Amino acid sequence: MTYCVAIRLESGLIFASDSRTNAGVDNIATFQKMYTFEIAGRLRLVMMTSGNLATSQSVASLLDLKSRQDGPGSLRRIGSLYDAAVLVGQTLREVIARDGGGDGQVDLGASFLLGGQLAGERPRLFNIYPQGNFIEATADTPCFQIGETKYGKPILDRVLNYRSSLEEAIRCALISLDSTMRSNLSVALPIHLMWHHNDDFTPRAPLRIGEDDRYFRELRAAWGRGIKETFAALPATPWSEELA
């Protein structure tokens, strides 16, 4: 499985993904699910994937290939982030059509979160479905998740909104990933983390947060401690005497 979360904030975008893939419990591997494409001063694109790994890797490879050749389907030629989402959707359909001739027993579907900014346009964030169509994040619904989404949703629902800072959104995304990893073995470190400030096109590689990352260890320890303290301080039930 996989867990990826992306958030469209007033001040920019943040992206976080885990790295575990599995085909059964005895076939577990580590793959980065975050891809970036940048043109200094003009474009930043971040794509995260879940679903069939062969499909999502092929989509990423084909997009990369076409963009290097700068032929049709090149990300260098997009006039809007919307065009990039259309390209991802088209490439996804191509890959599924190409590889889908088998017995139909294997689900080739993949989902994508694609966000970033093209100079002259506002930052945008898209959730691309296995069918290749997509929706866009708004101030009302600034957060998209793909993969194993449920364990990490309550914390997003409780503390996050469009006006949260990048710093808050990163902490929230990391805790959302931590909660998911604790409750589900198919989601695991390292985490890849990326952010984009509105109108800042300085190239930047995703941060890789592994087991030995000091900040993440501090963060999860502080969160675990806070949850336990909050829990211990909850009001006693009206049935305390009967329960004792």
Add this chain to the structure above:
Amino acid sequence: MTYCVAIRLESGLIFASDSRTNAGVDNIATFQKMYTFEIAGRLRLVMMTSGNLATSQSVASLLDLKSRQDGPGSLRRIGSLYDAAVLVGQTLREVIARDGGGDGQVDLGASFLLGGQLAGERPRLFNIYPQGNFIEATADTPCFQIGETKYGKPILDRVLNYRSSLEEAIRCALISLDSTMRSNLSVALPIHLMWHHNDDFTPRAPLRIGEDDRYFRELRAAWGRGIKETFAALPATPWSEELA
């Protein structure tokens, strides 16, 4: 959907269930999913259901009918809680065999959590699958969930264990339900809550916790406040300057 959680503790058992059923978003109703069967001084049984409502209601009705008549299949005759789990499983298979003659388009499956105590035996808790077979909770794995289980699992994983008190387990179950209800519209109030102290066979009806329940309102407010405070007090990221 549904969310039910039951916990087998050193000192007893607790049970909590929501009340929402839905067949599509325009067919939402309230049904209690918790059933109790008691013989003063000798037996307490608590059963919670998820899945197909026609199936689970029929299972409960048939068990009730047979137990009133005290014929074969009566819960009055069980020599162990294990027998009760077998009876529920058998009744479930009977109902599915009886009602399963249709076009196979509808999933008739239902899951059950069944727990309680028969005098002379320790308290026990079973998770009964749609096939009618079942597993039993142990000190290592004291907690079972059925229905929409993922949103409410992180809090159980973090604060609950076999040695938790009944009071702690009730608070934890209520927060687990609250988190689920906030993130998923198919799980909703009222909650039904039941507990069993080891060897206490005083008959007791489930508590019904609705929107106007003062304690539940206090609890969810305190939890929400604590989460927000814990979140606000988390250590700043090492990238704070760059993010500001």
